[in-house]
Amino acid sequence: MSERDEEQAGLVCPVPNDRYSRILLAHGGGGRLMHSLVQRLLIPAFDNPALRVGHDGAVLDVPQGRVAFTTDSYVVNPLFFPGGDIGRLAVYGTVNDLAMCGARPRFLSVGLILEEGLEMATLERVVLAMAEAARECAVELVTGDTKVVDQGNCDGLFINTSGIGVVDHERKVSPGSVEPGDVILLSGDVGRHGIAVMAAREGIEFDTTLVSDLAPLTSAVFALMDAGIEVHCLRDLTRGGLGGALVELAETANVGMTLRESHVPVSEAVRGACEILGLDPLFVANEGRFIAIVSKGDASRALAIMGAHAGSEAVAHIGEVLGRGTGQVIVRGALGVERPLDMPSGEQLPRIC
Amino acid sequence: MSERDEEQAGLVCPVPNDRYSRILLAHGGGGRLMHSLVQRLLIPAFDNPALRVGHDGAVLDVPQGRVAFTTDSYVVNPLFFPGGDIGRLAVYGTVNDLAMCGARPRFLSVGLILEEGLEMATLERVVLAMAEAARECAVELVTGDTKVVDQGNCDGLFINTSGIGVVDHERKVSPGSVEPGDVILLSGDVGRHGIAVMAAREGIEFDTTLVSDLAPLTSAVFALMDAGIEVHCLRDLTRGGLGGALVELAETANVGMTLRESHVPVSEAVRGACEILGLDPLFVANEGRFIAIVSKGDASRALAIMGAHAGSEAVAHIGEVLGRGTGQVIVRGALGVERPLDMPSGEQLPRIC
Numbered sequence: 001m002s003e004r005d006e007e008q009a010g011l012v013c014p015v016p017n018d019r020y021s022r023i024l025l026a027h028g029g030g031g032r033l034m035h036s037l038v039q040r041l042l043i044p045a046f047d048n049p050a051l052r053v054g055h056d057g058a059v060l061d062v063p064q065g066r067v068a069f070t071t072d073s074y075v076v077n078p079l080f081f082p083g084g085d086i087g088r089l090a091v092y093g094t095v096n097d098l099a100m101c102g103a104r105p106r107f108l109s110v111g112l113i114l115e116e117g118l119e120m121a122t123l124e125r126v127v128l129a130m131a132e133a134a135r136e137c138a139v140e141l142v143t144g145d146t147k148v149v150d151q152g153n154c155d156g157l158f159i160n161t162s163g164i165g166v167v168d169h170e171r172k173v174s175p176g177s178v179e180p181g182d183v184i185l186l187s188g189d190v191g192r193h194g195i196a197v198m199a200a201r202e203g204i205e206f207d208t209t210l211v212s213d214l215a216p217l218t219s220a221v222f223a224l225m226d227a228g229i230e231v232h233c234l235r236d237l238t239r240g241g242l243g244g245a246l247v248e249l250a251e252t253a254n255v256g257m258t259l260r261e262s263h264v265p266v267s268e269a270v271r272g273a274c275e276i277l278g279l280d281p282l283f284v285a286n287e288g289r290f291i292a293i294v295s296k297g298d299a300s301r302a303l304a305i306m307g308a309h310a311g312s313e314a315v316a317h318i319g320e321v322l323g324r325g326t327g328q329v330i331v332r333g334a335l336g337v338e339r340p341l342d343m344p345s346g347e348q349l350p351r352i353c
Numbered sequence: 354m355s356e357r358d359e360e361q362a363g364l365v366c367p368v369p370n371d372r373y374s375r376i377l378l379a380h381g382g383g384g385r386l387m388h389s390l391v392q393r394l395l396i397p398a399f400d401n402p403a404l405r406v407g408h409d410g411a412v413l414d415v416p417q418g419r420v421a422f423t424t425d426s427y428v429v430n431p432l433f434f435p436g437g438d439i440g441r442l443a444v445y446g447t448v449n450d451l452a453m454c455g456a457r458p459r460f461l462s463v464g465l466i467l468e469e470g471l472e473m474a475t476l477e478r479v480v481l482a483m484a485e486a487a488r489e490c491a492v493e494l495v496t497g498d499t500k501v502v503d504q505g506n507c508d509g510l511f512i513n514t515s516g517i518g519v520v521d522h523e524r525k526v527s528p529g530s531v532e533p534g535d536v537i538l539l540s541g542d543v544g545r546h547g548i549a550v551m552a553a554r555e556g557i558e559f560d561t562t563l564v565s566d567l568a569p570l571t572s573a574v575f576a577l578m579d580a581g582i583e584v585h586c587l588r589d590l591t592r593g594g595l596g597g598a599l600v601e602l603a604e605t606a607n608v609g610m611t612l613r614e615s616h617v618p619v620s621e622a623v624r625g626a627c628e629i630l631g632l633d634p635l636f637v638a639n640e641g642r643f644i645a646i647v648s649k650g651d652a653s654r655a656l657a658i659m660g661a662h663a664g665s666e667a668v669a670h671i672g673e674v675l676g677r678g679t680g681q682v683i684v685r686g687a688l689g690v691e692r693p694l695d696m697p698s699g700e701q702l703p704r705i706c
Contacts, residue, residue: 029701031696034592056454057516059420109422111515147426240383
């Protein structure tokens with residue numbers, strides 16, 4: 001009796017894990033099992049008209065103008081951590097990258113790479129978290145792909161999300177728009193995501209529960225944009241942390257920057273953990289923090305708007321853009337001593353996103 | 354001496370493999386090494402204005418109307434096989450999915466997941482193959498992401514490509530547009546990709562060299578569209594082969610279909626390999642073949658157009674769309690016996706795309 005006959009005879013339950021508790025290679029094979037995984041788990045979870053068409057891609061109506069397009073793969077280990085999971089991360093992360101381009105996120109794609117033997121219940125949790133995160137961000141998961149690799153050839157579950165957003169204004173939010181004299185605002189305390197994931201992975205317990213800062217940044221960003229703040233550049237702080245983002249931006253825009261270290265908010269818990277582990281919080285990863293580089297004249301208004309916004313109450317004015325041509329970030333330490341900031345060669349904590 | 358100092362002192366060669374012959378975890382860490390990999394290998398290889406902006410995503414001008422959006426991850430093993438490689442596959446595969454939506458492919462994203470220890474020379478070969486394939490298909494690789502996972506947690510190299518195409522006509526090319534009475538045309542012989550990859554992986558040698566059918570399908574598709582052929586649905590044959598595609602389409606469109614088995618072109622080499630290995634060529638994967646479901650009145654014109662087109666000279670009229678409501682494919686065998694076609698539960702050959 002083929003699975004199809006069983007299904008027609010009403011023998012198969014409507015969710016896949018009633019039948020298979022683990023992912024098989026055949027779930028990625030383009031046959032009946034993959035079809036069933038897609039039809040019973042993925043399409044109902046992400047339900048929307050584009051997906052129901054059942055074709056090789058989604059055909060979407062996009063308003064005239066510019067669109068933003070971005071991609072990210074997620075390989076975080078462990079899959080679930082305090083304050084989030086790989087599914088939520090994969091949605092917020094790509095939504096945030098679109099917001100950083102000044103684009104309103106609209107559509108996401110989902111590419112799943114599953115390891116043979118992955119528990120179906122784990123996949124379901126991740127998929128449902130993605131669906132919930134997408135609803136929260138008002139984006140639709142319109143097209144997808146599932147591959148399965150043999151046991152030992154992938155670490156449980158990797159996700160790629162790519163996204164399309166709509167740029168509904170004339171401004172150019174990008175490193176090239178950064179101007180000497182601009183101010184650098186940071187939306188909140190840094191380092192919680194990296195430390196929370198690392199602690200979960202290594203089984204380290206701190207006095208206080210450290211929760212990832214993982215969050216969508218769209219509403220804070222569009223509060224700024226909609227208020228007409230002259231936003232020149234935005235950058236969310238992920239791998240490489242605040243320090244990595246500033247160095248990269250200074251180099252790309254070819255401007256000097258100062259960073260007032262004592263103005264950077266760091267929670268007691270992160271400060272303590274970094275001290276114990278010998279990490280620099282400036283370079284620890286975040287997943288719900290961004291910097292906004294805005295014209296000096298708009299600084300206090302931007303601070304007020306961000307500060308009134310859930311998630312960026314701890315906004316801080318952390319630095320300035322200097323002249324063109326140096327491409328360097330200078331850190332002014334608490335004692336007034338200045339030093340150049342450079343990226344470390346790699347991330348202090350691997351597999352955090 | 355930091356890598357940056359070395360670079361400034363002129364000690365670092367312009368391509369990364371002169372310095373690191375293998376991928377390190379730090380190449381995915383958001384720090385100096387990742388920056389260098391992106392700046393020295395990826396951006397020069399895929400060079401285009403959107404990529405040079407150096408932001409979290411690409412902002413693109415898209416003409417008014419509908420866009421198609423699709424995603425695919427590629428986990429083929431081995432990375433190089435007769436007739437292609439994972440890089441070329443990742444470009445053509447996503448380009449083909451866009452073409453199947455009736456969209457002209459324009460922009461791709463690239464998400465790389467690399468295994469620590471991967472040879473830099475291997476990555477370079479793959480990246481250069483992607484760049485060449487993109488030029489050939491007139492698409493731009495405008496945004497990307499690189500992750501590195503620790504050794505043993507991914508099989509060398511996985512690639513995700515997502516794509517955006519532009520639908521510059523009013524037609525709706527999708528399963529929902531299939532009409533009873535339509536004819537089913539197949540663009541060439543089936544099964545070469547699956548057998549070629551499998552033979553390369555298992556080290557099996559056949560009498561004749563079997564080369565994958567891997568190819569972009571855009572020009573054949575747009576030859577049909579531009580000639581005004583009433584194309585109702587297109588589907589490229591990948592995992593699951595011709596059989597899988599037909600069963601899926603018949604179910605999605607909820608129509609009956611007939612398949613005349615003797616009309617399906619199969620090369621002598623594939624026929625022989627399938628006989629030895631006990632495989633059904635109807636379900637072996639392809640990466641450069643598609644079916645076009647067109648209105649009956651346009652059948653002979655469509656056959657002529659496809660037949661005149663490099664890559665689809667062996668076009669065949671392989672079946673018809675019957676009435677609505679059954680969702681079943683009936684195969685008419687060489688002896689006139691009819692049998693229902695069903696998908697196998699998984700792919701006969703895993704990791705072929």
